[in-house]
Amino acid sequence: xxxxxxxxTLARWQFGITTVYHFLFVPIxxxxxxxxxxxxxxxxxxxxxxxxxxxxxxxxxFLINIAMGVVTGIVQEFQFGMxxxxxxxxxxxxxxxxxxxxxxxxxxxxxxFIGLWIFGWDxxxxxxxxxxxxxxxxxxxxxAYFILAANSxxxxxxxxxxxxxxxxxELTDFWLVLTQNTALxxxxxxxxxxxxxxGAFMVGIAAFHLFRKRHITxxxxxxxxxxxxxxxxxxxxxxxxxxxxxxxxxQQPMKMAAAEALWDGQNSAPFSIFAYGDVSKGHNTxxxxxxxxxSFLADDTFDSYVPGINDTNKAEQQKYGPGDYRPIIPVTxxxxxxxxxxxxxxxxIGLAGLWLTRKKFMLPQHLRVGExxxxxxxxxxxxxxxxxxxxxxxxxxxxxxxxxxxxxxxGWIFTExxxxxxxxxxxxxxxxxxxxxxxxxxxLISMITFTTLYAIxxxxxxxxxxxxxxxxxxxxxxxxxxxxxxxxxxxxxxxKPMAFSY
Amino acid sequence: MELHDVWFVLIAVLWTGYFFLExxxxxxxxxxxxxxxxxLEKRVLINTIxxxxxxxxVWLLTAGGATFAAFPDWYATLFSxxxxxxxxxxxxxxxxxxxxxxxxxxxxxxxxxxxxxxxFWTSLVPAFLWGVAFGNIAHGVKIDRNFxxxxxxxxxxxxxxxxxGLVTLTLFTFHGTVFxxxxxxxxxxxxxxxxxLKVGLVTAALAxxxxxxxxxxxxxxxxxxxxxVAVAALVAALxxxxxxxxxxxxxxxxxxIVAAVAMLFLTLFPNVMPSSLNxxxxxxxxxxxxxxxxxxxxxxxxxxxxxxxxxYQGWTYWVFRKRIGTQHIAADIAH
Numbered sequence: 001x002x003x004x005x006x007x008x009t010l011a012r013w014q015f016g017i018t019t020v021y022h023f024l025f026v027p028i029x030x031x032x033x034x035x036x037x038x039x040x041x042x043x044x045x046x047x048x049x050x051x052x053x054x055x056x057x058x059x060x061x062f063l064i065n066i067a068m069g070v071v072t073g074i075v076q077e078f079q080f081g082m083x084x085x086x087x088x089x090x091x092x093x094x095x096x097x098x099x100x101x102x103x104x105x106x107x108x109x110x111x112x113f114i115g116l117w118i119f120g121w122d123x124x125x126x127x128x129x130x131x132x133x134x135x136x137x138x139x140x141x142x143x144a145y146f147i148l149a150a151n152s153x154x155x156x157x158x159x160x161x162x163x164x165x166x167x168x169x170e171l172t173d174f175w176l177v178l179t180q181n182t183a184l185x186x187x188x189x190x191x192x193x194x195x196x197x198x199g200a201f202m203v204g205i206a207a208f209h210l211f212r213k214r215h216i217t218x219x220x221x222x223x224x225x226x227x228x229x230x231x232x233x234x235x236x237x238x239x240x241x242x243x244x245x246x247x248x249x250x251q252q253p254m255k256m257a258a259a260e261a262l263w264d265g266q267n268s269a270p271f272s273i274f275a276y277g278d279v280s281k282g283h284n285t286x287x288x289x290x291x292x293x294x295s296f297l298a299d300d301t302f303d304s305y306v307p308g309i310n311d312t313n314k315a316e317q318q319k320y321g322p323g324d325y326r327p328i329i330p331v332t333x334x335x336x337x338x339x340x341x342x343x344x345x346x347x348x349i350g351l352a353g354l355w356l357t358r359k360k361f362m363l364p365q366h367l368r369v370g371e372x373x374x375x376x377x378x379x380x381x382x383x384x385x386x387x388x389x390x391x392x393x394x395x396x397x398x399x400x401x402x403x404x405x406x407x408x409x410x411g412w413i414f415t416e417x418x419x420x421x422x423x424x425x426x427x428x429x430x431x432x433x434x435x436x437x438x439x440x441x442x443x444l445i446s447m448i449t450f451t452t453l454y455a456i457x458x459x460x461x462x463x464x465x466x467x468x469x470x471x472x473x474x475x476x477x478x479x480x481x482x483x484x485x486x487x488x489x490x491x492x493x494x495x496k497p498m499a500f501s502y
Numbered sequence: 503m504e505l506h507d508v509w510f511v512l513i514a515v516l517w518t519g520y521f522f523l524e525x526x527x528x529x530x531x532x533x534x535x536x537x538x539x540x541x542l543e544k545r546v547l548i549n550t551i552x553x554x555x556x557x558x559x560v561w562l563l564t565a566g567g568a569t570f571a572a573f574p575d576w577y578a579t580l581f582s583x584x585x586x587x588x589x590x591x592x593x594x595x596x597x598x599x600x601x602x603x604x605x606x607x608x609x610x611x612x613x614x615x616x617x618x619x620x621x622f623w624t625s626l627v628p629a630f631l632w633g634v635a636f637g638n639i640a641h642g643v644k645i646d647r648n649f650x651x652x653x654x655x656x657x658x659x660x661x662x663x664x665x666x667g668l669v670t671l672t673l674f675t676f677h678g679t680v681f682x683x684x685x686x687x688x689x690x691x692x693x694x695x696x697x698x699l700k701v702g703l704v705t706a707a708l709a710x711x712x713x714x715x716x717x718x719x720x721x722x723x724x725x726x727x728x729x730x731v732a733v734a735a736l737v738a739a740l741x742x743x744x745x746x747x748x749x750x751x752x753x754x755x756x757x758x759i760v761a762a763v764a765m766l767f768l769t770l771f772p773n774v775m776p777s778s779l780n781x782x783x784x785x786x787x788x789x790x791x792x793x794x795x796x797x798x799x800x801x802x803x804x805x806x807x808x809x810x811x812x813x814y815q816g817w818t819y820w821v822f823r824k825r826i827g828t829q830h831i832a833a834d835i836a837h
Contacts, residue, residue: 063603064603064604064607067599067600067602067603067604068600070556070599071595071596071597071599071600072596073563074559074562074563074592074595074596074599075592075596077563077566077567078566078581078588078592080570080577080581081566081570081577081578081580081581081582082581082582082585082588082589083582085578085579085581085582085650086578088570088574088577088578089574089575089578089649091574092570092571092573092574092575092577092578092792093571093574093792093793093796094796095570096567096568096570096571096572096574096577096792096796097571097796097799097800099567099570099571100564100567100568100570100571100572100800100803101803102567103560103563103564103566103567103568104564104567104568104803104804104807104808104811105803105807107560107563107564108557108560108564108811108814108815111556111557111559111560112556112557112560112811112814112815112818113814114556115552115553115554115555115556115557115818116553116818116821118552118553119552119553119822120553120821123821123822124821163793168574170792170793170795170796171792171793171795171796171799172795174795174796174799435578435582435585436648436650437582437583437650437651437652438582438585442585442586445586445589446585446586446589449589449593450593453593453596453597457596457600460600460604464604464607464608467607467608468607487820487821488820488821488822488823488824489824494824495829495830496830497829497830497831497832497833498549498826498830498831498832501545501549501552501606501830501831501832502545502548502549502552502602502603502605502606
C-alpha cells in the first residue's frame with residue numbers, strides 16, 4: 001500500500017476516479033426524477049401552468065444529467081472484470097447476482113421509460129406520460145438499492161461460504177445479502193443524501209433566478225419544493241448516518257476509529273470537530289472536541305468504551321495474521337468531517353431558507369407578497385433581512401447547490417478507503433483483487449483515457465447545464481397544453497413535427 | 503440440461519438480444535454518413551432510434567451483469583483479457599450516448615456537426631469491435647492454466663477475428679438500412695432500400711466466408727444448420743427488400759443475426775472461452791460457472807423478468823410505430 005506503483009495503486013485510482021465521477025450524477029438523477037415526477041403530478045392534477053413549466057425546466061436539467069449518469073454507469077458494469085479480475089473470480093458468485101438484478105430489473109425500467117418520457121409528450125395521453133416518469137423514478141431507486149446491497153456485502157459479507165476447492169466465496173442466502181442491516185442502513189443513508197443533493201440543486205438554481213428577479217412564479221414553487229426536500233432529506237440523512245455509523249462501529253471498528261483518528265481505545269471517547277496537526281501521528285493539537293460524543297455515536301451512551309486504531313489493529317492481526325490493517329488515517333479523518341460538514345451545512349441553509357421564506361399566514365400584512373413577487377426574507381416576526389443580509393442569503397443559497405455533491409464524494413471516499421486494506425472486509429484484501437494479467441501500462445492507458453474523457457465531458461455538461469439554467473423555464477406551446485388522448489398520438493397530427501426530436 | 507447449460511443459453515440470448523437491437527442502432531449511426539444527404543436527413547435517421555437506443559443498450563449491461571453472476575471466470579477472463587478493445591468500446595458507448603442527448607441542445611452548427619461525426623464513428627467502431635471480440639472467443643485465445651489471458655493485443659487482431667469484425671459491421675449496417683426503410687417515409691426510405699441491396703450483398707459475401715471458416719474450424723451438425731439458416735435468412739431478407747416488403751426484410755435480417763450468434767455459441771459449447779494453448783485450460787460451462795444456488799436464483803430472475811422486459815420494450819416500439827420523415831423534424835433546432 002505504501003508503494004506508489006504497487007499493482008493495485010493505479011487500479012484503485014481508476015476505480016476511485018470513475019466511481020466518484022459517476023456518483024456526481026447519480027444522486028441528482030435519483031432525486032430529480034422523483035421531484036420532476038412530483039411536479040408533473042401537480043400539473044396533471046391542478047392544470048396550473050407553472051407546474052408544467054417547472055416540469056419542463058427541471059426535466060431538461062434532469063435529462064442533461066442522467067445522460068452522463070447512464071454513460072458513466074456503463075464503465076462501472078465492466079471495470080470489475082477489467083481491472084479486478086481476481087476480485088470478480090472470487091466474489092462473482094455472490095456479488096454478480098445483485099448486479100444482474102440491477103440490470104434486468106432497474107436499468108431496463110429506467111432506460112425504456114426515459115425514452116418514452118422524452119419522446120412521449122405528443123405520443124402518450126397525459127396520465128400515461130406521467131406514469132412513465134414515475135417508472136423512471138422507481139427504476140433509479142431500485143437500481144440504487146441493488147448496487148448498495150452489493151457494496152454492503154463488501155463492507156459486511158453475509159450469506160456466503162468459502163469454497164476452498166474453487167477458491168471463492170459462494171452465495172448461501174441471497175435474501176440476507178439484500179436485507180442485512182448494512183444494506184438497509186446504507187440504502188437509507190444514500191437515498192436520503194440523494195434527495196438532499198437534488199433538493200439543494202433546486203434551491204441553488206431557484207435562488208439564482210429569484211436573486212435576479214426572473215421567472216418568479218415557477219422559481220418560487222421550485223424554491224419551496226427544494227427547501228422542503230432539503231430539510232426533510234437533511235434530517236433523514238443525519239438520522240440514517242447515525243444508524244449507519246452505529247452499524248459500522250460494530251462491523252468495522254477500524255473504519256470508525258480511523259474516522260476519529262482515535263489511536264487508543266477509551267471510555268467517553270470525544271469527537272473532534274476540528275483538529276490541527278498531523279492526525280496520522282495522533283492528533284494532540286486538537287482545537288475543538290465534544291467530550292463523549294464519539295461514544296454516543298458508537299452506541300448511544302456518552303461513557304461507553306470505543307476501541308482505538310492500535311487495539312483494533314492488534315485484534316485484526318490476531319484474527320487474520322500479521323499485517324497492517326490500518327487505512328490511511330488522515331484521509332478517513334478528514335473525509336468523515338467534510339462529508340458531515342458539507343452535508344449538514346446544506347441542511348442548515350435549507351432550514352434557514354424554509355424559515356425566512358415561510359408562508360403568508362405566518363407573516364404580518366406588510367411582509368406578504370403576491371404570487372409573482374420575490375418573497376421577503378423575514379428573520380424575526382416583523383422585520384425582513386436588510387438588503388445586504390438578504391443578498392448574502394441568496395448567494396449562500398446558490399452556493400449550497402454544490403455542497404451535497406462534495407459531501408457525497410467524501411462519503412464514498414470515507415467508506416471505501418476506511419475499509420482498506422480490505423476489498424471485502426475480513427475476507428479479501430485489495431492487493432489480491434487486481435487483474436494479474438493486465439499490465440500497468442494498460443491500466444495507465446485506460447486511466448488517462450477515462451480521466452481525460454471525463455474531464456472534457458464535465459466541461460461540456462456544466463456549460464450545457466449553465467445555458468439551460470440561465471434560459472429558465474420555457475414558454476408553453478399549444479401542443480404542450482393539448483396532449484394527445486390516444487397512445488401513439490392523434491391521427492390529425494400525423495404530419496406535424498414531433499414535439500421533441502433529437 | 504443442467505442449470506449452467508441453461509445459463510449458457512441465456513447468456514447467448516442476451517447477446518443475441520443486444521446484437522439484434524443495438525445492431526440496427528449502430529447501423530443507423532453508420533448510415534448518417536452513408537445514406538443521409540443533408541443534416542435534416544441525419545436527424546431523421548437519429549430520430550428513428552431516438553426513443554429506443556438507450557433501452558437497447560441495456561441488453562449489453564445485462565449480458566455483462568449476468569455473465570458476472572452466472573460465469574464469474576468467463577467475465578473475469580474476457581474483460582481483463584480483451585482489455586484495450588473493450589476500453590475502446592466503452593469510450594465509444596460513452597461518447598455516443600452523450601452525443602444523442604446533447605447534439606440538439608445547442609443551435610451552433612459546429613456543435614451539432616461534431617456530435618454527428620461522433621455518432622458515426624462511435625457506432626462504426628463498436629459494431630466492428632464486437633465482431634473481433636466474438637471472433638476471438640469462438641476461435642480460442644491464449645489462456646493459461648489459471649484462466650488468465652496471456653496473449654497480446656496483436657494476437658486479438660488476427661485475420662479470422664478481423665473478418666468477424668467486418669461481418670458484424672456490415673451485417674449491422676444492413677440491419678440498420680432495412681430498419682431505416684421500415685421506419686422512414688419519403689425519399690430517404692427509397693434510397694435506404696436501394697442501399698440495402700448493396701450493403702446486403704457485401705454482407706452476404708463476407709458472412710458466408712466467415713461462417714464457412716467457423717464451420718470448418720470448429721463446427722458440427724448443429725452449427726451447420728444455424729449457418730444455413732443465417733445465410734438463407736440473409737438472402738431472403740435481400741429478396742424481401744427487393745420486393746418492397748420492409749417488415750419482412752427487417753425480420754429476416756434479424757433472423758440472420760440470431761442464427762449467426764447461435765452458430766458461434768453452438769461451436770463454443772461446452773466451452774465458453776476455449777484456450778488455444780491447451781484444451782484443458784479452456785473455460786467451460788462447468789469450470790467457469792457459479793454455484794447451483796446462485797444459478798437457481800438467477801434462473802428465477804431471468805424467467806420472471808425477461809418476458810416482462812420484452813413486453814414493455816415491445817410496447818415502446820408500438821408507441822413509436824409511426825414512420826418518420828423530414829416533415830416530422832421541427833425546424834427550431836434548439837430545445
